[in-house]
Amino acid sequence: MNETINLMKRHRSVRSYRPELVPRAHVRAAIEAGQAASTSSAVQAYCIIHVTSDDERQRLVELTGGQAKVAACGAFFVICGDTRRHRLAADRTEAAYDVRLEAFLVATIDASLFAQNVALAFESMGYGICYIGGLRNSLSEVDAMLGLPEGVYPLYGLCVGVPATSTEMPPRPRLPIEAVLFEDRYPADDAMRSLMDAYDEMYSAYLRKRGAEPGAWSSAMSRMHREPRRGDLAAYYASKGAVLG
Amino acid sequence: MNETINLMKRHRSVRSYRPELVPRAHVRAAIEAGQAASTSSAVQAYCIIHVTSDDERQRLVELTGGQAKVAACGAFFVICGDTRRHRLAADRTEAAYDVRLEAFLVATIDASLFAQNVALAFESMGYGICYIGGLRNSLSEVDAMLGLPEGVYPLYGLCVGVPATSTEMPPRPRLPIEAVLFEDRYPADDAMRSLMDAYDEMYSAYLRKRGAEPGAWSSAMSRMHREPRRGDLAAYYASKGAVLG
Numbered sequence: 001m002n003e004t005i006n007l008m009k010r011h012r013s014v015r016s017y018r019p020e021l022v023p024r025a026h027v028r029a030a031i032e033a034g035q036a037a038s039t040s041s042a043v044q045a046y047c048i049i050h051v052t053s054d055d056e057r058q059r060l061v062e063l064t065g066g067q068a069k070v071a072a073c074g075a076f077f078v079i080c081g082d083t084r085r086h087r088l089a090a091d092r093t094e095a096a097y098d099v100r101l102e103a104f105l106v107a108t109i110d111a112s113l114f115a116q117n118v119a120l121a122f123e124s125m126g127y128g129i130c131y132i133g134g135l136r137n138s139l140s141e142v143d144a145m146l147g148l149p150e151g152v153y154p155l156y157g158l159c160v161g162v163p164a165t166s167t168e169m170p171p172r173p174r175l176p177i178e179a180v181l182f183e184d185r186y187p188a189d190d191a192m193r194s195l196m197d198a199y200d201e202m203y204s205a206y207l208r209k210r211g212a213e214p215g216a217w218s219s220a221m222s223r224m225h226r227e228p229r230r231g232d233l234a235a236y237y238a239s240k241g242a243v244l245g
Numbered sequence: 246m247n248e249t250i251n252l253m254k255r256h257r258s259v260r261s262y263r264p265e266l267v268p269r270a271h272v273r274a275a276i277e278a279g280q281a282a283s284t285s286s287a288v289q290a291y292c293i294i295h296v297t298s299d300d301e302r303q304r305l306v307e308l309t310g311g312q313a314k315v316a317a318c319g320a321f322f323v324i325c326g327d328t329r330r331h332r333l334a335a336d337r338t339e340a341a342y343d344v345r346l347e348a349f350l351v352a353t354i355d356a357s358l359f360a361q362n363v364a365l366a367f368e369s370m371g372y373g374i375c376y377i378g379g380l381r382n383s384l385s386e387v388d389a390m391l392g393l394p395e396g397v398y399p400l401y402g403l404c405v406g407v408p409a410t411s412t413e414m415p416p417r418p419r420l421p422i423e424a425v426l427f428e429d430r431y432p433a434d435d436a437m438r439s440l441m442d443a444y445d446e447m448y449s450a451y452l453r454k455r456g457a458e459p460g461a462w463s464s465a466m467s468r469m470h471r472e473p474r475r476g477d478l479a480a481y482y483a484s485k486g487a488v489l490g
Contacts, residue, residue, distance in 0.1 A: 001274055004249045004369035008278040008362050029246055031426050033253040035419040037361060040378045041469060042417060042448075042462065047425045056429065085424070085441060086470050088434060089463035095471045101482075101489065102381065102475040105353065109400065112357035113364075113376075116282060117253050120365070124249035131358075133285045136347065147430045155354065172287060174280040179330070180292045181276050184301065185392045189333060196330060203287075217287065218334035224286060225331050226340045230347040234490055237346075244346065245479055245490015 007124055012171045014128025015069055017161035022075035026125055030160075034118035039110050045103075046111035047082040048118070048158075049146055050075060056145055063141050064134035064157065074127070074161030078135065078142065079115045081107030083241070084151035099242040104153065111155055122160045132157030139236045150241045169210065173202050252369055257416045259373025260314055262406035267320035271370055275405075279363035284355050290348075291356035292327040293363070293403075294391055295320060301390055308386050309379035309402065319372070319406030323380065323387065324360045326352030328486070329396035344487040349398065356400055367405045377402030384481045395486045414455065418447050 031048060039045070051057055057071040064070050083099055090097035099107075119129045135142060135157040142154055179195040200216035208214040234244055276293060284290070296302055302316040309315050328344055335342035344352075364374045380387060380402040387399055424440040445461035453459040479489055 001278075002369050004252055005274065005278045005366050007249055008281045008366060011281050011283070013283055028422060028426070029250065032422060033246075033250045035422065035425065036253045036256050036416065038256070038258055038364070038374075038376045039419075040376070041465075043466065043469070044420050044425065047427060047431070049427045049429070049431065052428055082425075084431075084434075085420075085437060086466045088438060088441065089466040090470055092463060093467045095467045097467075097470050098473065100473050100476065101478045102473075103470065105381075105400070105478070106378070108350065108353050109357045112354045113361045116358045116361035117365070119283070119358075120362070121250050121253060124247050129283075131283045131285070133351070136350075149431060149434070152431060155350070171281065174284075175289050175330075177273060177277060177280065180280065180289065180327075181273070182292060182294045183297055184294070186292070186294065186329075186394060186397060189329075189394070192330060193333060196333065218337060220286075221288065221331045221334040222338045222340045222342075224288070225335055225342050225348065228343065228345050228347075231345065233346045233350070243490075245488075 007120065010171070011123060012169055013130040014161070014163045015130055016164040017069060017073040017128065017159070018164050019072070020074055020162050022127065022160055026122070027075060030118050030121040030125070033121035034114040037113040037117040039113070040106045043086065043106060043110060045081055045083055045086070045107035046114050047080050047152065049078040049080070051078060059145065060142070060157070063138040064132050065137050067132060067134055069130060069159050070132060070157065073159035077158040077160070078146060079111055079155050079158060080148070081111045081153040081155055082151065083107055084149055087151045099151070101244050104237065104242040104244055107153060108155060115158065119158065127160050128163035130159040132159060136230050136233060139233070148240070153237055153240055153242060170206070173206050175199050252365065255416070256368060257414055258375040259406070259408045260375055261409040262314060262318040262373065262404070263409050264317070265319055265407050267372065267405055271367070272320060275363050275366035275370070278366035279359040282358040282362040284358070285351045288331065288351060288355060290326055290328055290331070290352035291359050292325050292397065294323040294325070296323060304390065305387070305402070308383040309377055310382050312377060312379055314375060314404050315377060315402065318404035322403040322405070323391060324356055324400050324403060325393070326356045326398040326400055327396065328352055329394055332396045344396070346489050349482065349487040349489055352398060353400060360403065364403065372405050373408040375404040377404060381475050381478060384478070393485070398482055398485055398487060415451070418451050420444050
């Protein structure tokens with residue numbers, strides 16, 4: 001199609017990295033490209049923290065649930081929704097300012113449009129990346145480590161680095177496009193179930209090919225959601241100033 | 246730098262479009278590229294609804310606060326967080342399933358990584374784009390129009406089309422990189438205030454150049470957050486099954 005679309009379609013999460021650090025010039029280039037992404041009314045409600053200390057990266061391995069790649073990759077970042085600058089602006093005019101769901105949602109969306117540009121920019125330079133949702137396992141500890149003030153909401157981590165393996169895994173198959181792209185109306189459950197059946201077979205075959213235990217996507221989704229996860233998130237974000245209920 | 250980063254840095258939101266529709270083949274190509282983005286544990290918690298009916302696009306102009314481009318652009322989409330498929334999977338095994346903040350956050354993040362790939366893929370094909378946060382003005386009405394079941398959370402719209410004007414506006418300047426990229430620790434408020442001062446001047450000069458009323462970014466942020474916005478969002482999303490407080 002074109003170079004950018006081809007790059008997107010080659011994406012797979014990289015979980016094993018060579019030890020070279022990512023040069024700061026590359027970090028800046030990727031983050032400037034991230035800043036160029038759309039932002040709701042120019043609020044730019046995000047920040048990114050580059051964790052450079054070896055000790056802290058080692059500690060983050062534990063805090064993200066034992067993910068060795070957090071210390072082993074070439075650069076590790078924490079991506080946050082960030083309304084701190086708006087609060088500072090409001091304080092100057094003594095205007096009221098409080099964060100309800102709308103402002104928190106804008107920050108989460110802004111941060112993620114930014115992050116996806118950053119991730120793709122790194123990939124365009126030949127690096128591999130992996131988002132680390134496990135950061136949300138231990139937000140209070142991450143918060144203390146990074147000295148986050150009120151108005152900053154850590155969302156996820158990002159590993160970047162030179163991929164260790166030259167043997168490329170095929171990308172993990174995605175849902176058929178008919179299961180995510182609709183015209184004018186959301187489809188009926190029965191139509192969706194048929195698409196999920198087809199995908200379950202494809203997904204299980206992919207796992208077998210990868211040498212993993214085969215299993216349907218639906219079963220994995222059902223298992224994953226059986227118990228509420230990270231039940232303390234709302235209380236943590238409220239402690240940072242975002243009241244969401 | 247490279248083609249992908251150059252494309253990102255050329256981005257500006259396009260608000261005026263030529264009337265040509267976006268061919269379905271281009272829509273599919275962009276959305277397949279979107280699906281290739283990272284997704285938390287393969288949950289793919291999003292969907293995108295292509296609104297093709299002229300009447301409904303006209304109605305969406307009203308519902309988004311009078312944004313004519315929603316009807317005038319070449320294709321209009323509604324992007325949603327979507328846990329419907331997980332619920333259907335859970336129902337098969339009679340497993341419990343309820344959406345708290347973690348699952349809603351994953352859906353919002355997944356949807357936005359997907360959406361940014363979709364937007365950039367369209368831009369790589371020569372289209373212009375504009376995200377439409379105004380969709381959140383009237384979520385119940387949008388919901389009824391699109392027939393959204395429980396588990397589907399509309400987040401924002403996306404206009405795509407051939408830009409009407411050949412006179413390119415310069416991109417809106419962003420915060421200095423030092424105001425969003427930090428090493429190891431979040432900076433002190435005073436350091437941030439100095440960066441905001443520098444940016445306020447740059448921002449005001451940009452508005453003047455565009456022929457708009459000049460004004461500091463800080464003042465705009467303060468004005469924007471003076472009153473709580475879209476206070477009914479949490480109740481709406483709760484009505485779709487996501488309990489966030």
